[in-house]
Amino acid sequence: MRLVGLEAVIFYLFAVVAILFAIFMITARSAVHSALFLISTLVASAGLYFLLQAEFVAGVQILIYVGGVLVLFIFVIMLVNIKEEDTKIFNRQILIASILSFFLGLGIIAILLQTQKGNFFTLVSPLPPKIEQVQNSPNISQSHNISQNTIKIGQELYTRAVLPFEIASLVLLVAIVGAVRLARERKQEKIYD
Amino acid sequence: MYIYLLSAPIWFSKLPILKDYLDPMVLDYLVWPLVQIGLLLFVVLTLIAYLTLAERKISAWIQVRIGPNRVGPQGLLQPLADGIKLLIKEDLIPLKADKGIFIVAPIIAMVAALVSLAVIPWGAAWATISNIDVGLLFILAVSSFGVLGIILGGWASNSKYALLGALRSAAQMVSYEVPMGLALIGALMFTKTLALQDMVINQENLHIWNVLFQPLGFLIYLISGIAETNRAPFDLPEAESELVAGYHTEYSGFRFSLFFIAEYASMLIISAIAVTVFLGGWYLPGLSYILIPGSTLFVLASIGVFAFKTLVLLYVFFWLRWSLPRYRYDQLMELAWKWMIPASLANILLTATILVIAKEFGLIESQGNFLSISTAGYIFLIGTAFIITVPLTWIILGQINARSRDFNLREVEPLPMNRAKKNS
């Protein structure tokens, strides 16, 4: 897809931020700093989703990952109170890790090249809808602006993808129950009951 | 463009100086939003400053005091004095604090609170900055961001009280986000959109406020909203009698005031969303008969209606704060997980069922993005909401929670007395 004008600027801004903070995340010494950088990465990628007109995915990304998962991450980090220790950033598994990530990178590039049929930087996609579509209509509902993908996601989730969706929710439920069971010691139960 | 900006009013594009030098498109989509943003920030920040004064005056009134009355007439310049005081105070950063995060945390809290202002429909037509199609989701996402500021602030202070406050608020806000989001879903079934401006327009088309269809949802939303903004009776993260000041114990000067502004701004937003989703936003029955819809006067009136409704809800916030004691941490969690979340789920289930039944009987019809409801449909929907949804949820939850410790408070009985037993 060729990016033009403001859109390109925003895209590259978000992309660079996401990658930079991802690097910061794995090199940060303090666990809380790592979490903070991960949050920045996630927010930047949410920005990219916005750019892809996937507002719903972007919103949910922030709501679930930043507002939920990472808040809990930080919560746990604070609870176990990991100190800023002089642990080495690189350990013995660096060789295996670098080989694995090399192959992973190759794989990603291969897939990209294949899907873009070699014209990775030149492919032209239809331009996004124009501003005029939402022209001056002071009091008339802009309901037609509802992006189709939000509706699509909803419909897919409740029609074709209903079984995987339900299975996933069941797995999550099991995980919750398991976590509660693991976390609650006898002593605590005695105090609470 | 993916963020749908609402175009400027006609009189704005006719302003003589602007018209001559600027392209109409630039005027509509660059200059006008900037004007709006500037105006909004000015108005909202001033409003927040005066909300603190209002809170002090209202609390004084509740507590048979006079309240601030020294600075300016009737104490009207008090917020200014407070602001100046906070600005020129020494900026303290604890020695062992995590300096970077300590500085960033209040900024995160404040930004998260203020960004949400962009999508709130402050009034009809051009009074709103933008109407993005996932407006509600956007607000929920951004406000969930605000938790981070509090947690990080508490953690970075390197103080035990602050850390305890931060942990409490993390648990509290994550817990209450769930019922808050779920409570809105019931209303979404009627408005059929996530865009906030469209929600108001849909309510205008139905000539009703959603609160009549969704009394339970409104209640759950309001309670969760109070908890989400850390206000009494859920102000545990900053419970001064236990945790001194909670997460902002170590903050002083302007950094503290950023947290303070964030709290008031999120109160404002919670009220604004409650007004938009449940109380009809800027829609007031009969307003369109008095004034011509779309005219400047109408828009101004709609802003007034919206502001009035929001201020009423804010008054409820203050009122509750100054009359109720504080919940304990575990009771707060119990309220969230044993009452609010099941109740909001039950609300979704019952609302959906009622809607399906109404559709089967032909009482409501789906027309594109709108519902059309017959007179019998109105009676049916409002009746079932009040007669079935609320009592049924109450009874079921009461039965489920009957064995809960806090539910079984013993009856209040008069004390026994040692009646005039004389001995010497």
Added chain:
Amino acid sequence: MADITDITDITDIIEQENESNEMILSMGPQHPSTHGVLRVVLKLDGEIVTDLDCDIGYLHRGVEKICEHRNYQMIAPYFDRTDYIAAVSNGLCYVETIEKALNLEIPLRAQYLRVILVELNRLSSHLLWLATHALDIGAVTVFLWAFREREEILKIFENFFGARLTCHAFRIGGMTYDAYDGFQAQVKSFCDRFPKCLEDYETLLNTNRIWLSRTVGIGIISSDDAINIGLTGPPLRGSGVEWDIRKAHPYECYSDLEFDIPYGENGDTYDRYLVRMEEMRQSRRIILQALEKLPDGEVMAPKAPKTVKPPIGEYYHSIESPKGELGIYLVSDGSAQPARLRIRPPSFVNLQALRQMAIGHLVADVVAIIGTLDIVLGEIDR
């Protein structure tokens, strides 16, 4: 359970914290709700208190030692400053101890005036307790409402004693001066208005769900434990023990007055709250009766000696102060200064119940329990 009594400074705490996963929180001495300069070292598992220890003495002034170097008349004002919330009661206790040692009968009018003032003081002390207790639990408005009524009592005190906090008009043998003009009318009008105010507080709290869930079943202490620890006053009566020195060993003219002693059943914070609220009603009743029966006459015993020299011996006298049994143990060597004077402060004894009451509860409950014990640090540290 690790012993945390030997924690003396911050470094020790941090070291101990690293050893176990439990968090050690030092609450106070500068803390909004430890009612002064009490320091409570809490050992927390999450937010549950697993152990705690009180660190007192931040307000120690050595009152008992000072007393050994003062003449008997000079000692009296020191007592206004031990329990500064109930200065009148403390003054009464001291004066009565000496009168008991001297075997001095004081005029009836002085007795009645003393009772009125002491009961007014009980009201003001209980109002302050209610205010701070409610504030600790988060009900801010009750705080100011209670202060409004306390203000009226303090105005009466100001008129009578010339001071609001360190009220002092009792002398060995009676009172320094008689009541001012209009005293009775002022007290009467306050008493007439007071029940309405009590009702207001009770409307806010008694059946408030949050208040109930914060107080019912919190800080339970059984009547046996309460007696063993030596609790007195409302904490003891809240556990269901009918013990009030005004009834058990009546002093002044209490035996002529009719009043009831409220007591609780469950020994929890809510019962103690109810007991104190009812005590306020009873105090009002006592004041009204005393006002009615107030006789004319002298307020100073004619036989009161100029230099007080109690006979050699040991004397103990106690009264029911708003917080519990306030006792003074006096050893006299026959000189004009006591050989030893020991105060039995109710707050000090009552505070010992804190550990038993608070373990297993949450941090927020510790605050509520400290509030319900109604301690005054001036009295504990002396």
